[in-house]
Amino acid sequence: AQSVTQPDIHITVSEGASLELRCNYSYGATPYLFWYVQSPGQGLQLLLKYFSGDTLVQGIKGFEAEFKRSQSSFNLRKPSVHWSDAAEYFCAVGLNSGYSTLTFGKGTMLLVSP
Amino acid sequence: GAVVSQHPSWVICKSGTSVKIECRSLDFQATTMFWYRQFPKQSLMLMATSNEGSKATYEQGVEKDKFLINHASLTLSTLTVTSAHPEDSSFYICSGTGQGPETQYFGPGTRLLVL
Numbered sequence: 322a323q324s325v326t327q328p329d330i331h332i333t334v335s336e337g338a339s340l341e342l343r344c345n346y347s348y349g350a351t352p353y354l355f356w357y358v359q360s361p362g363q364g365l366q367l368l369l370k371y372f373s374g375d376t377l378v379q380g381i382k383g384f385e386a387e388f389k390r391s392q393s394s395f396n397l398r399k400p401s402v403h404w405s406d407a408a409e410y411f412c413a414v415g416l417n418s419g420y421s422t423l424t425f426g427k428g429t430m431l432l433v434s435p
Numbered sequence: 436g437a438v439v440s441q442h443p444s445w446v447i448c449k450s451g452t453s454v455k456i457e458c459r460s461l462d463f464q465a466t467t468m469f470w471y472r473q474f475p476k477q478s479l480m481l482m483a484t485s486n487e488g489s490k491a492t493y494e495q496g497v498e499k500d501k502f503l504i505n506h507a508s509l510t511l512s513t514l515t516v517t518s519a520h521p522e523d524s525s526f527y528i529c530s531g532t533g534q535g536p537e538t539q540y541f542g543p544g545t546r547l548l549v550l
Contacts (some may be wrong), residue, residue, distance in 0.1 A: 354539050364441070364528050365479075365541040372537065379535065411478065415537060423539060425478045 323348040323414045326425035334402050335434050342397040344412030353415040354395040355423065356386055359379050360408045370411075371395065382406070407433045437532050438462050441542035449550055456514045456531030456545045461544055464509035465531030469539060470502070473526040485512055509533070519549040 324347045333339050346352060353372050357365040367381040369380025386397045395412060409430050413423040438461040448454050458468060460526040467486050471479040483499075485491035485506035493499045501523075512531075517522055524548050530539040 335456070362526075362544070362546070364439070364543040365530075367540065411495065420486060422481055427449060427478045428508070 323424050325426035329428050329429045330433045331430040333432040339403045340399045344395045346414045356397045356415040358408050405434045437540040438543040445546050447548045453517045458512045460531045461508045463531045463533045464487040467532045469530045471528045521549045523550045
């Protein structure tokens with residue numbers, strides 16, 4: 322069964338600084354990969370996804386993620402963090418065969434300091 | 436596009452009563468819908484998967500007689516928590532796929548508090 326590891330429970334970044342959130346997965350083949358963001362008391366919003374092709378994926382709100390097969394990683398990055406980016410971020414993995422259930426990481430809480 | 440709504444956003448009920456939560460896909464037809472449960476400061480736990488017109492598939496450990504799921508149309512799925520108890524208090528989130536089966540679009544969640 323696939324699994325997802327987000328090693329950082331929470332991260333604090335200064336506003337304007339760059340951000341990288343880590344995600345590692347365990348799966349026998351190349352999975353579908355997703356990053357979602359959740360604001361307090363809200364549902365999840367899709368930031369970006371990777372299915373195949375270019376390993377650098379652009380998403381909404383200035384986020385990007387890079388799929389590295391050799392490292393089984395799909396880290397999320399943003400060059401300059403805004404205070405409104407403070408939220409919980411979830412990495413998720415899906416099977417690459419039709420519709421699939423998602424396996425979520427435990428999430429990383431991003432705190433933005435002034 | 437790909438907007439999912441949930442109703443209600445908040446519900447407080449007495450122990451022993453039943454609560455129904457609606458999940459609607461507003462601008463797409465959700466062939467498959469998913470129901471998740473999320474405890475404070477934890478990740479999402481999949482409860483069940485439902486395809487329109489079919490019985491839901493429940494994850495291991497989820498009581499199907501307690502959490503009734505109906506997916507009667509391509510835009511509506513309902514989750515009914517029957518005979519709710521305080522331990523059922525949680526944040527329930529639904530999602531739907533349809534614009535490409537691989538991507539799930541999530542609703543805003545429903546906070547259930549059972550007294």
